[in-house]
Amino acid sequence: MENxxxxxxxxxxxxxxxxxxxxxxxxxxxxxxxxxxFDEGMKLxxxxxxxxxxxxxKIIKIKKQ
Amino acid sequence: xxxxxxxxxxxxxxKKNISNNNKVLSVTEFNNYVNSIISIQQxxxxxxxxxxxxxxxxxxxxxxxxxKSVVSCFLFKFQLDKMGVVLEDGMKIQVTGTPNxxxxxxxxxxxxxxxxxxxxxxxxxxxxxxxxxxxxxIFAPERKRPLPKFPENIGLITxxxxxxxxxxxxxxxxxxxxxxxxxxxxxxxxxKAPNEITEAFNYFNQKMPNLNVLVLTRGGGSLEDxxxxxxxxxxxxxxxxxxxxxCAVGHERDESLSDFAADKRASxxxxxxxxxxxxxxxxxxxxxxxxxxxxxxxDKKIKSLEQFYQILExxxxxxxxxxxxxxxxxxxxxxxxxxxxxxxRGYSITMLGEKILKNATQVKMxxxxxxxxxxxxxxxxxx
Numbered sequence: 001m002e003n004x005x006x007x008x009x010x011x012x013x014x015x016x017x018x019x020x021x022x023x024x025x026x027x028x029x030x031x032x033x034x035x036x037x038f039d040e041g042m043k044l045x046x047x048x049x050x051x052x053x054x055x056x057x058k059i060i061k062i063k064k065q
Numbered sequence: 066x067x068x069x070x071x072x073x074x075x076x077x078x079x080k081k082n083i084s085n086n087n088k089v090l091s092v093t094e095f096n097n098y099v100n101s102i103i104s105i106q107q108x109x110x111x112x113x114x115x116x117x118x119x120x121x122x123x124x125x126x127x128x129x130x131x132x133k134s135v136v137s138c139f140l141f142k143f144q145l146d147k148m149g150v151v152l153e154d155g156m157k158i159q160v161t162g163t164p165n166x167x168x169x170x171x172x173x174x175x176x177x178x179x180x181x182x183x184x185x186x187x188x189x190x191x192x193x194x195x196x197x198x199x200x201x202x203i204f205a206p207e208r209k210r211p212l213p214k215f216p217e218n219i220g221l222i223t224x225x226x227x228x229x230x231x232x233x234x235x236x237x238x239x240x241x242x243x244x245x246x247x248x249x250x251x252x253x254x255x256x257k258a259p260n261e262i263t264e265a266f267n268y269f270n271q272k273m274p275n276l277n278v279l280v281l282t283r284g285g286g287s288l289e290d291x292x293x294x295x296x297x298x299x300x301x302x303x304x305x306x307x308x309x310x311x312c313a314v315g316h317e318r319d320e321s322l323s324d325f326a327a328d329k330r331a332s333x334x335x336x337x338x339x340x341x342x343x344x345x346x347x348x349x350x351x352x353x354x355x356x357x358x359x360x361x362x363x364d365k366k367i368k369s370l371e372q373f374y375q376i377l378e379x380x381x382x383x384x385x386x387x388x389x390x391x392x393x394x395x396x397x398x399x400x401x402x403x404x405x406x407x408x409x410r411g412y413s414i415t416m417l418g419e420k421i422l423k424n425a426t427q428v429k430m431x432x433x434x435x436x437x438x439x440x441x442x443x444x445x446x447x448x
Contacts, residue, residue: 010243011215017355024362034366041359045352052345052352054243059234062249062268 010051013044020044096166103164110136110174111159111182117152127152129160129174138162140176149297150179151193157186187288191295195322198297203304204325210309212329216277216341219246220308222265224253229284229313229334236338241345247273253283258293266302278341279308281323282334285316294321303327313337408439 020041024034090098112129119125123142128135138160145152152158161178181190198204219237223230225248237244249268251261262281269279281303283294293299294314303310303326312327313334314320324330331337400406404414414437415422428434432447 010217011213014215017352021355021358024359024366031366031370034363038359038363042356045356045359048352049349051243052349055238056242057234057238057244057246059246059248062247064249064264 010048013048013051017041017044017048093168096168096170099166103166107161107163107177108174109159109161111157112136114152114156114158115154117154125152127154129158137171137173138176139173140179144177145179148179149194150181150190151197152179152181153189153193156181156189157183184288187292191322194295194297195325198300198322198326203300209328212309212311212341213277215241215343217244218273218276219244219341220265220269220273220276220279221246221248222251222262222269222279222281223248223283223334225250227253227284229253229282232284233280233282233313233334233338236335237342240338241342241348244342247276252293254286254290254293259296259298262293262299263302266306270305270307274307276308279306279310280313280337280341281310281327282313282331282337283315284334285319291315291319291321294323299323300326311337311340408437411439413438 020037023037110129112131115128115130115135117125117127119142125140125142125145127138129138130136140162159180159182160174160176162174162176165173165175167173181187202208221230221233223233230248234246237246247269249265251265252258253262266279269276281294283291291314294312300322303312303323309329310327311329311331312321312324313331313336314324315333317332329340331340408414416435416437417428417432420427422428422434428447430447434445434447436443436445
C-alpha cells in the first residue's frame, strides 16, 4: 500500500482533476463521455484522499564524500 | 608580545648582525633584505579605506588609515572579485596580507583577504554587491520560476543543529505527509559556510536534478552571522540552480541577497514549509468541493440532456400537427375541385362526344349532345 502511494503522484492527480473540472464546465453535452470523466474523477479523488492519510515524511541525510 | 614588539626586537637583533659584518649592501640587496624581514608573516590590519582606485582594470590600490597613520595596500582585481567584496572610500575593513617593500621603494601591504567590519561598512559593502548583482539581472523577477504545487521530493540545505532544521521539518510534517526530504548538512555561518552551501547546490543539481525544489534556510542571527547568505558565491549558486529554490534566512525582518536571488523568498524556516505545501485539511476540503462540483455538473448534464429531448419532442409534435393540418387543407381543396361536387349544387356539364361544351359556336345543327346531371344524363339534338 505504502509503495503504491509513494509511486502515485499527487500533483499529477490534482492536475487531472482540474482538467476534468474544466471539461465539465464546458458546454458539451456528451453524456457517455461525462460518465467516463465522472468515474475517473471520483477515482482520483479517492486516491488523493488516501494519499492525504500519509503522515510521515522521510528524511534521507546525504553523506558528503 | 604583540606583533609590534616582536618586529622591534627582531630588527634590533638583525641590526647588531649587520654592524658586525660591516657589509655594504646594494639597494636591491637592501630592499630584499628588508623584505625578508617584513614579509615573514601574514598580518591582519584594520582601518578605513581612502584613495581607492582601479588601475588598468587589473590592479587595485588604496590607502588604509586610522587617525594617525596610513599604509598603502595593493591587490589584483580578480582577487577582489573572487572574494565577492565591493569596496569604496570610507569603508572600514580588515585586510589580511603581507607587508612588502617594492623595488621602487614603495611600501605596501599586499592584501590577500579583505572583509568589511562594523555594521556600517558591512551594510555598505552589501549594498554595493547588491547593486552589482542587480545590474547583472540576478534578482530579476521575470526569471523567477513558480514553485511546484505539491512537491514530493525536496532538497534541504541547512545545518542539522539549527532550530531552522527542526522548525522546517516540524511544520512540513504537520501540514503534509509522504514527502521525501534529502538533507544536505552544511555550516550556515563562518568561513566554511559559503563553500559548503555552494557544494550542496552543486550536489543536488548534478546528482538529483529531478528534485521538485531546494530549500536553503537558517534561523536568525546578527548581520555577520548571516553573511554566508550574502556571499557572492552562494548568491550565484542560488541563481544558477536548475532546480527551483526557496530561501528562508533569519527572522521576518532579515533579508539576504540569497533571498532576492531565489525563486521564492520565505520570511522564516517555518514560513518556507508553509509556502511549499498546503495543509491536509485544506486539500481535503478542496477535494470535497471538487467532488460536489462533479456531482452537480453531472446532474446538470443529465438534466440538460432531458431538456434537450423534451424540446425535441415538442418540436416533433408541432411539426406533426402542422403536417396534419396541411394535409386536411389540401384534402378539402382537392374535394372542392371534384366536378361531382358541382353537380351536387345543381349545375350540369354538357359534352359533345368527349369534349366539354364551353361555347355555343362549338355545335351545329343536328349535333348530339349529352348533359350530365347529378343523377343520370339527358341526350339532346341541337336545332
